[in-house]
Amino acid sequence: MTHAATAVDTQCINTLRTLAMDAVQKANSGHPGTPMGLAPVGYTLWSRFLRYHPEHPDWPNRDRFVLSVGHASMLLYSLLHLAGVVEIDAQGRRSGQPAISLDDIKQFRQMGSKTPGHPEYRMTTGVETTTGPLGQGCANSVGMAKAGRWLGERFNRDGQVLFDYNVYTLCGDGDMMEGISSEAASLAGHLKLDNLCWLYDNNTISIEGHTELAFSEDVIARFQAYGWHTMHVTDANDLRALSDALATFQGNTGAPTLIVVDSVIGYGSPHKHNTAAAHGEPLGAEEIRLTKAAYGWPQDSSFLVPDQARTALRDALLARSRPLYEQWNQRLAQLEQDAPQLADELRRMRAGEMPEHWQADLPGFASDAKGVASRAAGGDVLNAFARQIPWLLGGSADLSPSTKTNLTFDGAGRFSADDYSGRNLHFGIREHAMGAIANGMALSYLRPYTSTFLVFSDYMKPPIRLAAIMELPVVFVFTHDSIGVGEDGPTHQPIEHLTQLRATPGLLTLRPGDANETRELWTVALAQTHRPSCLVLSRQPLPTLDRTRYAAATGAAKGAYVLAGADRPEVLLIATGSEVSLAVAAYEQLETEGIAAQVVSMPSWELFEEQDQAYRDSVLPPTVKARVVVEQAGPLGWDRYVGQTGAKVVMNSFGASAPLAKLQEKFGFTVANLVKQAKAQIQLPQHK
């Protein structure tokens, strides 16, 4: 410590360091070097600045601490331990246990422990977001900062501030290099999010060696170009300089702040400091002894937490945060009195509940052969929901005129640096950051949606996956969902994307077949409390089916249902999305030829698999082996529903640039082909 560190400070910092070293050594796996280098940064922030009540880690106005360098998880676990954070689950229930006990630290990276290799949201109290894939935490933090500003606009009244939390993010070289962070930083600067502070661990060491192998940009100049305030602390052990920088951040207005902190990876390790060897493996027993000696720490200690360290950080947090917390509760009580409806809204947001009448005034769509694109129907439905659910908000990666996700009613507004109350979010052409920002907003009581073309789900797969891992009910809207895109050609025509989404655990993939199914499935998506959804919508108009003639669209919520059917079908026609009406047309053609078919609309595999066997058998009768699936997407996975002998009218290649009708003909998405395939199925010897 060069300045301003007391003996207690030093003891706390070395406790954070040695716990990380010991835990990694015991697990024989993990990343000691970054916690060792960053311990003074984490400690300074938590002890002197963070507004965080360790007994109320779910306090809505707590400052957020995001460890974007998720591999340094032991730093977070040690901080939570020293802070004395109590365990509390998502429902606010208290176990009476600490969030992280010393025993938990000893169980680092073991099955079922609260101390997994990377911080996992929901698994450990105090983990604000799941991190590890680099750049995600940075973009999450932008979402949290946006949410903070939005919440402030909504709930702060008459000088009674309920939301003004800050968001602090620890980033590393990887975060700086990943494109998602560039996207997120550019947008944060644009939005002038002065409640956001990134602390960049400039340790100059990455896995392949010195960062000069691949990274020589001027990070500070780059962030200034984004419109950020920047500062440089040249020694991570200089607590005074760190404190000055953090204090400056708190006074900064009009822009987010980047603090570059020069640190030494593996600080204190005589042989491994400042080397890649300190990054991702245990230091080794002997090197740990030597490092502890360098700290003036008992060499033979293990998981040592000195008495002073056990109380200092917790006391500092309590002293600063308890009064703020109590004041906040008074303000909340005042809100309950003055504006009970607003207070109820906040209660629901915290509990993940919808408003009472959230399904009121949903549009119905009358039978219409010409029909409407499901993206357009989706926009109508979304607007109806958004009128009822004030905290439903979102936007697009510069495609809202195409994805039809703009909220158009009075008061929806545009979220901008001039108006943080807006509900239309302009993400710019930044799909990857968009997904992760939505995750950050969902972690902050809001119900966000995003939108772009389905093919560009590729650009945002990492945050979609993390939404699923974190069980966040984000709604990802994807339009232009097939070769129906037409002339834009193969680069814009999704083929494998439905499969990718369906393959992702914990994710709902919903592809409605007409306007009324779109309404039903938007409802399903918003009813989720612990699962993200992908709403997959068409560019082209889809006939609105006559529901007096065919089954009600409510069946869509079961994942699959019999839309039209003969009593004893000879053949099943299974379809999703834009192909449902094609299957209906084939069914009608077959009917005129005296062939009994059954049309199954199957907008969601996941929902269907959740139904009981009897229902599933009623939709897909096991005795009917003659089956045709039609979907303008790749074949993978459909064997499950049509069997090895069923017919798949699908895309077995990339698409092509041409008008839709030509593409449908070329690739066999015609009534004639469906009828032919159905007849061939019935004739198959195995199906007799």
Add this chain to the structure above:
Amino acid sequence: MTHAATAVDTQCINTLRTLAMDAVQKANSGHPGTPMGLAPVGYTLWSRFLRYHPEHPDWPNRDRFVLSVGHASMLLYSLLHLAGVVEIDAQGRRSGQPAISLDDIKQFRQMGSKTPGHPEYRMTTGVETTTGPLGQGCANSVGMAKAGRWLGERFNRDGQVLFDYNVYTLCGDGDMMEGISSEAASLAGHLKLDNLCWLYDNNTISIEGHTELAFSEDVIARFQAYGWHTMHVTDANDLRALSDALATFQGNTGAPTLIVVDSVIGYGSPHKHNTAAAHGEPLGAEEIRLTKAAYGWPQDSSFLVPDQARTALRDALLARSRPLYEQWNQRLAQLEQDAPQLADELRRMRAGEMPEHWQADLPGFASDAKGVASRAAGGDVLNAFARQIPWLLGGSADLSPSTKTNLTFDGAGRFSADDYSGRNLHFGIREHAMGAIANGMALSYLRPYTSTFLVFSDYMKPPIRLAAIMELPVVFVFTHDSIGVGEDGPTHQPIEHLTQLRATPGLLTLRPGDANETRELWTVALAQTHRPSCLVLSRQPLPTLDRTRYAAATGAAKGAYVLAGADRPEVLLIATGSEVSLAVAAYEQLETEGIAAQVVSMPSWELFEEQDQAYRDSVLPPTVKARVVVEQAGPLGWDRYVGQTGAKVVMNSFGASAPLAKLQEKFGFTVANLVKQAKAQIQLPQHK
């Protein structure tokens, strides 16, 4: 035109503009506004700077023109038309037709035309790379520039320069906002690629409206932070300023160059210029008339190419490039004389041929129960290949110590600004750009490979898809391929990723089961000429199977083969990658219990599907319905091989953070479970 544009220049530029307007109008689909704004930029570059011989568009040292704003495809098609580029296929065969005729332009966006909605490599002569998904072209161009420098180091001798081409990239707001471009630009600056020039179309209009909705960074300052030279041309119609800037680029050394060009989208359109309405839809017949009037163009003309415009651009290109082309051929002849082996190498590279002895000295791996991780075996095999194939080069997104892809032999070197001859590429923590840079290198005669963890294939899916669309034989190495990752937990354990890769058309997914299969499948990957491969490798050691006891590993090249089998198996055990040895152990256990099983190692679905029916039936006998597949990945798609009644020992959820052995037990990847599943399969009534 404010300066320096002759009447002919103006006529050419307006021809480019009106062809774009007319083609989009006729197709009733497309993007007129950007070609209208950028026509002077494209024209100035092509007429005054580009070293490009229209009769030899495959000249290896041609300057590369990358249209990263792929939606502005009509600009490229019109340039190719006016340049009189001749059609020539990938094998160098000439059709005698122009690359783009006026009729081709009239077929814009129609089925099978050479003028698809976005430029498609291989479909149209002169299209250097497939673009449309934003940012990809930018990163491709970095790959092309790296390749140019590498080729120069290898083939330029004694002042006889064979490679010194420049790469020019037209980018838009989307390119600037997408993270992939940030990654690529940062790396290009780091590598001081002074043969690279990006022209940024600063038209301030994106689809949702003015870019100020989401984009207010200082782009020039940002690129300066990356270490680029920057210039600003404040009027896209100022040919002198454009020329000055491009001339300055040609004189710049030590850094790539960004030229920001302020342009007007839909330039000349009285009602739509400078609006989002000019971006992605036809102007309309009346607006086209008005715009043509504004250009002084015959209002009622359609697809008009004035005589002067028909020859001017072509003549300019020929005058500049023909002497250079002839000089180049003389130098090539000299190389053939002085260094025939090097000349033969270049010939092979251009033809996509391997060296004669490319498979010499491949390692064999002796039977070994403890075994070796397939990532480690892969590293050995890669090094053996790389010794024989001088133009095989690649690297990692900062994970080469983990992916084992470093080339370790003398002379392999490190590609850096100080040494462009190196073959180890350090991409930094930039997976997305890495994939697209590899594509750019593959477009430049090289055989690139990349590497990272399988879970991070999510970060680079867009360029993987484009490699498949473009049929580029890039090898994407993905290690740490399952819950075998262990303690790093769910964020680092791929589940759905094998499915995603298998679902992508035109992509080979290869997951070898031991060291010898790894050698066979690396061989398959490198033997591809028109298909990218993903090599999926384990972190953990895999037993090296005793090939005297089990079938030879050469069967892996058929996608699946019988590794061990009873004469009349009662049950099939199908496995891939790290689960193959588990299946073998189960087989042996079953054998001791008198149960006849057959082990099928199935490293590649795609290769297996290419085999004839007889072979496939020999591997998966249709009469044997009792089947168990074991794979530490998601279930989707396996129904195809095990049927609806088969057993799938797979991952049905995300993983967990714990030591591998604990994970295998928890998720059922044990001999005991396989044996149990096999027995249950045999007992199933349907399987009797």
